[in-house]
Amino acid sequence: MQKENIMDYDTVALDEEKNELVIIDQTKLPGKIEIIRLKEAKEIWDAIYLLKVRGAPAIGVAAAYGIYILAAESSADTYEAFYEEFKKKKEYLNSSRPTAVNLSWALNRMEQVVLDKKELPVAEILACLKEEAKEIQAEDIRVCKAIGEYGLSLVKPGDGILTHCNAGQLATSKYGTATAPIYLGEERGYHFRVFADETRPLLQGARLTAFELQSSGVDVTLICDNMSSSVMQKGWVNAVFVGCDRVAANGDTANKIGTSVVAAVADHYKVPVYICAPTSTIDMDTKTGADIKIEERPAEEVTEMWYKERMAPEGVKVYNPAFDVTDHELIAGIVTEYGVARAPYETSLKEIFKKKEEDIRRKKNGRQ
Known part of the structure; x- marks a missing residue:
């Protein structure tokens, strides 16, 4: 049986079909490679705070996907209600770790999308948020x-x-x-x-x-x-x-x-x-x-x-x-x-x- 190699896994990923954040639980390494799926705000907050996902760039990518996932669960039918919910969720995720600037950087960047696209229907804003989160991850790879x-x-x-x-x-x-x-x-x-x-x-x-x-x-x-x-x-x-x-x-x-x-x-x-x-x-x-x-x-x-x-x-x-x-x-x-x-x-x-x-x-x- 071929041994699993940690390098074959994505540190952070988005399951678009299930709208879930997929990460390696780094608290279990090196003894066990465990992939976990996150959808709820508390789960994502805990994953960042408890170092299941860690490292400034990975935290930024996880935060970007996380806030998109949470925003996609919104039932708001007006921009004002949607943005109010978005801000609360953003502030909550941002409280998980204070030192890594990438956390607030990624969340602020995602918020800017919401502000820039306020003339669009909520569904189209969500599509833009998803693309921005993907771009944050793609940039991370290019930057590294x-x-x-x-x-x-x-x-x-x-x-x-x-x-x-x-x-x-x-x-x-x-x-x-x-x-x-x-x-x-x-x-x-x-x-x-x-x-x-x-x-x-x-x-x-x-x-x-x-x-x-x-x-x-x-x-x-x-x-x-x-x-x-x-x-x-x-x-x-x-x-x-x-x-x-x-x-x-x-x-x-x-x-x-x-x-x-x-x-x-x-x-x-x-x-x-x-x-x-x-x-x-x-x-x-x-x-x-x-x-x-x-x-x-x-x-x-x-x-x-x-x-x-x-x-x-x-x-x-x-x-x-x-x-x-x-x-x-x-x-x-x-x-x-x-x-x-x-x-x-x-x-x-x-x-x-x-x-x-x-x-x-x-x-x-x-x-x-």
Whole structure:
């Protein structure tokens, strides 16, 4: 019997016939590949909050399909009633996770469709919403491929690459962000040696990154989070690639807890740290990392999750932030679908967005 390969599944999909959101339940990986179907608002909210679907781009795609599915269930017969329902459902889904900017970005983009098409019948607005959600997913794939190409230009065949958390295919529609250079390099015979931090306390590096890279035939070695200094000290790491959930205008970056530790260690050993960031995760309205709201999660994730028996004393205080902020001074470059931004980021990120605006304008003119 042929063994299932996680890379053969879509991270997020829409079942158009049944009007359902279809995702891999990532809380069950790597032990079990379970596909779940979601239709109700609470189910979709829970899937995002409980990390059944996670990773900023995948959350954005799931939110876009999710709000379309919920909107399609509306019985409103006027635009005003339909929009009022839409706003409530949008705000509800947006409350599931506060740090990943892609969540609000995708939901705002879907709301804009409703506002732009208000002269159309509700049925036609729904058709436009479906197409917009599909386009958000298609863009995700194109963006990840472009990030992979730019990221690949920063390394050479045979290099050692360290990554933290999971910014792979399981966090996106395809390729991933931080893993995109790795996958493209594998296709082209670069034979990278990859070190994946386990990423406590939710173990996305151990359960997800190591799993998908190994499934793809990549030379991957799993290490505990506190081993990053050891492998860098030995000269085994030539670059660090990580994803992110939000980038501030000055280049400060919020990513999975522990990323700032990796960056500080890498700075000591003169190993460049690259943030792989779709422009949808760059928030130019947030001036610095100090302005990014950091999600705090339940203590049980630290004290007992993944253990057969509780591993910490009852009643002990627990601090469990989901993310930390890496100072822009520790970042060698921010890899986007429009190129690599370098310090000073206030300037280079504006240039990236100028390229994006020009690209959007060019495509729009091409359709006219």
